[in-house]
Amino acid sequence: MRRxxxxxEATLGASLDHPxxxxxxxxxxxxxxxxxxxxxxxxxxxxxxxRNSARLTTDQVLRIVREIGDAxxxxxxxxxxxxxxxxxxxxxxxxxxxxxxxxLYSLAVVAFEALxxxxxxxxxxxxxxxxxxxxxxxxxSARLAAALVTPLAGRPDDRPAKAGAWLAQLDAAQRRxxxxxxxxxxxxxxxxxxxxxxxxxxxxxxxxxxxPNRLAVMPFAVLGTAPYPASQLPEYFISRFRPVERLSxxxxxxxxxxxxxxxxxxxxxARELACRLGARFFVLGxxxxxxxxxxxxxxxxxxxxxxxxxxxTGRVGVDESAVMDRVWVALYPEFTPGPDVTLPNGGPEAxxxxxxxxxxxxxxxxxxxxxxxxxxxxxxxxxxxxxxxxALVAAQVDPTEQGFGSALRGAERYQRGLSTxxxxxxxxxxxxxxxxxxxxxxxxxxxxxEVAPGYSHAWYMLGEFYIHFGGLxxxxxxxxxxxxxxxxxxxxxxxxxxxxxxPLANQSGDRRETAELIHRYLRIDSTSVVAEEVGxxxxxxxxxxxxxxxxxxxxxxxxxxxLQVLG
Numbered sequence: 001m002r003r004x005x006x007x008x009e010a011t012l013g014a015s016l017d018h019p020x021x022x023x024x025x026x027x028x029x030x031x032x033x034x035x036x037x038x039x040x041x042x043x044x045x046x047x048x049x050x051r052n053s054a055r056l057t058t059d060q061v062l063r064i065v066r067e068i069g070d071a072x073x074x075x076x077x078x079x080x081x082x083x084x085x086x087x088x089x090x091x092x093x094x095x096x097x098x099x100x101x102x103x104l105y106s107l108a109v110v111a112f113e114a115l116x117x118x119x120x121x122x123x124x125x126x127x128x129x130x131x132x133x134x135x136x137x138x139x140x141s142a143r144l145a146a147a148l149v150t151p152l153a154g155r156p157d158d159r160p161a162k163a164g165a166w167l168a169q170l171d172a173a174q175r176r177x178x179x180x181x182x183x184x185x186x187x188x189x190x191x192x193x194x195x196x197x198x199x200x201x202x203x204x205x206x207x208x209x210x211x212p213n214r215l216a217v218m219p220f221a222v223l224g225t226a227p228y229p230a231s232q233l234p235e236y237f238i239s240r241f242r243p244v245e246r247l248s249x250x251x252x253x254x255x256x257x258x259x260x261x262x263x264x265x266x267x268x269x270a271r272e273l274a275c276r277l278g279a280r281f282f283v284l285g286x287x288x289x290x291x292x293x294x295x296x297x298x299x300x301x302x303x304x305x306x307x308x309x310x311x312x313t314g315r316v317g318v319d320e321s322a323v324m325d326r327v328w329v330a331l332y333p334e335f336t337p338g339p340d341v342t343l344p345n346g347g348p349e350a351x352x353x354x355x356x357x358x359x360x361x362x363x364x365x366x367x368x369x370x371x372x373x374x375x376x377x378x379x380x381x382x383x384x385x386x387x388x389x390x391a392l393v394a395a396q397v398d399p400t401e402q403g404f405g406s407a408l409r410g411a412e413r414y415q416r417g418l419s420t421x422x423x424x425x426x427x428x429x430x431x432x433x434x435x436x437x438x439x440x441x442x443x444x445x446x447x448x449x450e451v452a453p454g455y456s457h458a459w460y461m462l463g464e465f466y467i468h469f470g471g472l473x474x475x476x477x478x479x480x481x482x483x484x485x486x487x488x489x490x491x492x493x494x495x496x497x498x499x500x501x502x503p504l505a506n507q508s509g510d511r512r513e514t515a516e517l518i519h520r521y522l523r524i525d526s527t528s529v530v531a532e533e534v535g536x537x538x539x540x541x542x543x544x545x546x547x548x549x550x551x552x553x554x555x556x557x558x559x560x561x562x563l564q565v566l567g
Contacts, residue, residue: 006034012080020071050114058138061114062174066167068107070272073163076100077263090123090154101159104151104166111148115140126152147173164269171268212248215241216256216279220298221264224289227317233287233324237298240328240352243359245491246335251277271304281307283331292316296323300331307334325352341455342422346380353379354386361393362456364495364525369393385422388429392464392496421452425461432465438473441465449486456494459486467500480504495524499534506541515542 010027013036026037046064049056056064075081081100089105092098112129113119115138120129126149133145140148147169151159160166217234234253241250259273267284274282285298294316299309310330314323325348332351336343344350357372370393376386418426428444431437445465448458463483470477481504487497498521505513518538525531 010036015078016075016080018071018074020067021074046110046114056114058115058140058144061111061138062170064114065107065111065170068110069104069163069167072100072103072107073167073269074259076103076163077259077261087119089156091156099156100162101151101156104159104163108149108151112152115148120149120152123154124152126150141173143173144170162266162269164266164272168266168268211278211280213246213281214249214251214277214279215247215281215283216251216274216277217241217253217283218256218270218273218285219260219264221286222289223286226287226289233285233296234283236321236324237283237285237328240324243355244332244335245355245358245362247281251279267301267304271301274301274303281334285327289316294320294323296327298327298331300334302334307331322348325349328352342383342385342419344376344380344383344386346376346383350376350379350383354383357386357389361389361496362491362494364499364521364528364530366393366528366530384418384426388422388426391429392461419452421448421455421458424448424451425458428461428465432469438465438469438475441469442473442475449483454490456487456490459483459490460494460497463487463497463500467504478504493524495521496530498524499530502534502537506537511542518542 007027010024013021013024014026016024022038024036024038028035028037076099081098081103087106087109089098089102092102109119112133116132116136120132126146129149129152130142130145133140133148134142147166150169151166153159160169217237220233234256238250238253241247244250255277256273259276260269265273265284270282270284274280280302282301283298284301285296287297288295292315293313295311295313297309297311300307308331310327312323312326314320329348329351344354353372353375357369357376360366360368360372370390373386373390373393376383377390380386424444425448428441428448431444432441442465445458445462448455449462452458460483463480466475466477466480466483469475470479481501484497484501484504487494488501498517502514502517502521505517515538518534521534522531522538
């Protein structure tokens with residue numbers, strides 16, 4: 001019986017993966033002795049530190065409480081209650097119903113003992129215990145003392161419901177306790193002329209400035225009866241954020257659910273999980289069903305700070321997609337690329353299509369890019385940049401009068417509401433194609449990069465000019481390499497720029513660089529016409545003689561467009 005219980009608990013322990021839970025790798029029984037194989041943790045236990053060293057400071061105890069509380073919250077969401085025997089809650093001694101609140105009681109006992117020097121008297125009133133902390137050796141502030149003893153209530157219903165809720169109380173009490181002396185300290189430091197403002201304070205996870213922007217979408221709270229699985233809502237939001245250029249990664253909902261299950265986290269729990277996942281941003285939302293109506297509300301957070309919120313209502317079973325689009329559009333401005341970029345005015349559908357098209361173009365999915373840019377233009381027929389982007393897609397896969405020329409003429413007819421950079425780019429193409437004025441066109445493209453040095457499309461169009469028209473206007477084609485490399489400095493996965501750099505590297509005789517660029521391109525795009533061209537070039541330029549001969553034997557199997565472009 002005891003061995004079976006040990007096996008069950010070992011199995012539960014092995015299922016936990018959390019930075020503040022010692023990992024269990026395996027368990028076994030040898031010579032009648034059952035044992036666990038666990039991560040080796042160097043150092044003393046908390047019990048040894050309390051017994052052998054000076055009393056811990058309040059900050060040290062709070063750090064321990066936060067780390068253990070975070071781990072307990074993680075275990076509780078998986079239905080695991082720790083049940084520390086030496087620090088049992090009253091309901092455990094009476095064999096009552098036990099849940100995660102019993103663990104909070106035990107953890108609060110540990111915190112009390114670390115601060116007061118002795119465990120609390122069993123079943124003492126929390127107010128009396130708080131008084132002990134205030135007048136004890138640690139001199140805990142009144143607010144913080146009251147928060148620390150909240151889980152020591154005799155009745156489980158009088159304790160915080162979850163670990164995250166208690167940790168949030170502690171954070172709030174500590175912040176309020178900090179302000180009076182902290183303000184004076186800041187003034188003193190400022191007066192001495194050595195004040196240093198540190199960006200990314202508590203609440204932003206302390207992520208480095210150059211850390212890629214990631215976003216996590218948390219499980220949505222559902223009020224009423226949903227006609228479909230609740231997990232579909234965050235999954236939809238995740239799909240909407242994936243093409244956003246300023247987000248390097250949208251954390252998969254599977255990774256979030258692996259940590260939370262189906263539990264809806266508190267703000268503090270969501271912040272902590274986002275930090276563990278390396279996500280600077282996270283979304284918390286709720287959806288309410290009331291008769292035929294559905295209302296969605298979502299808030300975007302950066303660290304602990306609310307950035308933007310959106311709410312929309314529609315009809316159940318009819319408008320859910322449109323409702324989520326309207327809420328998403330309310331959150332998106334936080335990631336707007338800036339004044340350098342012109343966005344469509346055709347509502348959520350046009351914006352979503354435009355972002356999908358831009359992402360598809362950058363990764364070399366030109367068919368999707370063409371379809372999505374076309375969808376943008378249908379939703380916002382005056383959107384000139386959508387038409388100009390169609391021309392760029394055509395330049396990649398259909399560089400003919402019918403493909404490139406018609407798209408560009410459409411862009412020329414609509415030039416209202418453009419950003420300065422986009423206006424310069426469009427005027428440059430007009431001067432080049434309609435007037436044959438390459439000198440003025442080059443000036444416009446260069447000015448666009450000066451106005452918007454962080455705008456990848458400006459540098460890309462400058463590179464396009466050099467590589468396609470430089471020779472006609474006495475401009476060195478090699479200048480294209482500098483422009484395309486600037487594109488990759490801004491966006492390392494901008495595959496059309498990589499595709500142009502391949503022949504430039506080959507012309508310079510750098511076989512190693514050529515090979516690296518080919519492999520880099522094919523890791524991003526392996527299915528488009530351009531990928532087919534790159535694959536053929538790989539064989540012709542770098543392949544073995546047998547591989548080149550095999551290509552010649554099967555040349556008729558390749559698309560005419562790919563062979564035409566290569567030719």
